[in-house]
Amino acid sequence: MKNIRTAFSVFFLLILGGFLFVWVGNEVTFREELLTRSLPSGLYSIVEEKQDLLIDQASEIGIEILITDGYRSPEEQDSLHGQGRTMSGSIVTYAEAGESYHNYGLAIDFALRLDDDSVVWDIERDDNGNGESDWFEVAMIGKNLGFDWGGDWQRFKDYPHLEMTFGLSIRDLQRGWRPEDKID
Known part of the structure; x- marks a missing residue:
């Protein structure tokens, strides 16, 4: 039972870690895209x-x-x-x-x-x-x-x-x- 919990914990952490890597990676890319947008030159x-x-x-x-x-x-x-x-x-x-x-x-x-x-x-x-x-x-x-x-x-x-x-x-x-x- 202990091995199953350990395996589940490792599996969960790997999935969570992968999700965070993808999410952080997309967030950084998205943020860089936002920062390159120019300021407007008139009223919206x-x-x-x-x-x-x-x-x-x-x-x-x-x-x-x-x-x-x-x-x-x-x-x-x-x-x-x-x-x-x-x-x-x-x-x-x-x-x-x-x-x-x-x-x-x-x-x-x-x-x-x-x-x-x-x-x-x-x-x-x-x-x-x-x-x-x-x-x-x-x-x-x-x-x-x-x-x-x-x-x-x-x-x-x-x-x-x-x-x-x-x-x-x-x-x-x-x-x-x-x-x-x-x-x-």
């Missing part, structure tokens, strides 16, 4: 479509918006990160290059456009006169379109920010994952 197509719907749906209720930022290159991200640190101005982001959904074409920022074409970041403004903040109305439209809104964040409230993560973390994106990897 679904984000761009939803951005256009956001503009149209806001306009339908009397709110004109301007998309102030979309895809952001690593250089642009580092420049923004430097504001209030290595350059003059207020801190506008805590994300360095590669740490923002903007860097992967998955985020946009908006502002309200007035009749005279000036732009404001006034979250209390009610230019369509319905008793609700235009800003929060736009955020709700964005959320209904599938965006996550920075105004809902617990720590740092980023009211102009809308993003679509497709279930991917920044770490996933840094490793090379892209939304099409997650969509059926």
Whole structure:
């Protein structure tokens, strides 16, 4: 009986060891493939479509918006990160290059456009006169379109920010994952 248990244990360990070797081998190959993927150079197509719907749906209720930022290159991200640190101005982001959904074409920022074409970041403004903040109305439209809104964040409230993560973390994106990897 002892020999059968020993043989079974050895057999089990060999099978497990072989499985781990194959799994680890495939994982390493797959990871290398992911890391060689290039960064996007613009908005992801679904984000761009939803951005256009956001503009149209806001306009339908009397709110004109301007998309102030979309895809952001690593250089642009580092420049923004430097504001209030290595350059003059207020801190506008805590994300360095590669740490923002903007860097992967998955985020946009908006502002309200007035009749005279000036732009404001006034979250209390009610230019369509319905008793609700235009800003929060736009955020709700964005959320209904599938965006996550920075105004809902617990720590740092980023009211102009809308993003679509497709279930991917920044770490996933840094490793090379892209939304099409997650969509059926």
